Amino acid sequence: MTATRERQRVVLPKDYTFDLAEEMVDRIKNEFYPHDTVAELAPKVAGKAPAEARRIAEEHFRDYGRRWMDRSLELGNQYRDRAYETLLAAAAKTGEMAFPFIPERFIEIAYLSTQPIYSLPITENTKNAFGYKMVFCDTIENLREQCGDALADQLPCREGCLAAAERAFTANGFDVEVTQDASIIDGDFCQFSVRRKGA
Amino acid sequence: MCRMCDSLGGGGTWYLNPKNYSNRMYKLREPGKGPTTQLGNSANAGASENAGSAFARAVEAKANGELETFNGIIAEMNKRALMRPGAQVVPLHEVMDVLDMGMPVAAMMCICRKGTRACEECSLSEYSCMGLGTGMLKWERWPERYRGGVEFLSTKQAKEWVEYWDTKGMMHMLMQEGGDFVGGLCNCDYPDCGPIRQRIDYGLYAQLVKGEYVCFVDWDKCNGCGDCLGRCHYNALKFEATMEKAHIDQFECFGCGLCETACPRDAISYLDRKKIPGLAKVW
């Protein structure tokens, strides 16, 4: 049975913050607002044949997805929070936790900064797999409004999500395969899965 | 356990489904909402014991000899909690499967024992509780809830740690605290564990649901050595002196498997509760 223990009482610095920095969120939002990237795309696809429009849109979103994640990685490392520090320390100690939690953090930063959500629904975050859902997506809404249903129904923006998710993992040294498991065109949400290769 | 298997398990055992351990790391503050200044009830094991709670009224009635009142309150509590279990017993071999999923696992002090025995555990060999999931990355927000600190473990360390407690005679349970998310893995014993006690002393079934298995003694293999005796927290395991064999009451057994892990002759095995007609609904 534990005896009375005399040890220093834990009192942590009051300035510890466990939330994402608002300034970081605003900076990413301003640079990667879905409305603006779709506005850039719209003139490029205007009047194009459907297949060509789709090809252009997919390329546009792939590029957007990579830049969006690169910026999230850059700013996410610049604006740290205590949860991230704890994760880094735990990953260093256990040698295991980097996958999927370090990339997960940047994926959450990217989506929370730019989409109309307060939290990102995670469907799996285990040793070899990671997955998440996008239920309320501004990108697809803007695509419909600015480029029309014909292009929107092709869901070219999936390339942005796939590229961003892959980037979050490869930039942290993980070889992964990213797939889309559900589409907001056929159902109520998009869902993406990341699986560690060779696992 | 229909809801558990059908909606959470996806057809299989619900606690082996990785979805039930998934959680986000961050949440943006909704406009007008400040930081959390109070811990939710689910994180405060003592909340259900507070004066004025249904449980406190039930105990008071029992202590005053008013059994009808006691039974009424307990029945009402059971009805409310039926579809929202607090915890379930899980045998060691399946705890290992759970730990293989690799979500952040952090050993910490037992909040029940902090209350019932005023214990202040602050090292890995004392911690008997484990927090699961990304929420553990923010434990420092509430050092009093995690008094004595936490220790993040690798899968291998976590498995060794659970085996250590199994050897010491602590049974294992997964905590969902009424939600769809498994937030903890406890190693527990009577009487300091809240859920065990609320179930076996007061009949609060949903606080601790029996395991998916029932333990069975093969009398051809059991030589009556008695190594398993004393490990059962549920009064299910006895020594049948005239037969010189261990005896398990299938209706009392919670399927925790502490007897099985102690048996040097593999005389005890796990039967699937759902496949035994008379036990399939005994949770």
Add this chain to the structure above:
Amino acid sequence: MYPVIAPRIKIDQQRCTTPFACKRCLQICPTAVFSVHETKMVRMEETDKHEPGNYRLVVVYRDKCSACNRCVDACPEGALTVEMPTGGQL
């Protein structure tokens, strides 16, 4: 189950002020009837167990009390009394 009237345990909260630091009754009780709860939980810090009033001793499982009086003897503050209710015949 048949009806039994359990003893009444009184805690003098004026005397029992730092139960989490003291722990004697909590650790000596054969049936573990007590529980100790923090009265305040503050962000970023542990509650000070030596500051009077920060923890409160409560009787959670009164039905389990046998009136063995070990807690009464163990209490350094004389804060506990255990009595069988009068007229407790059922």
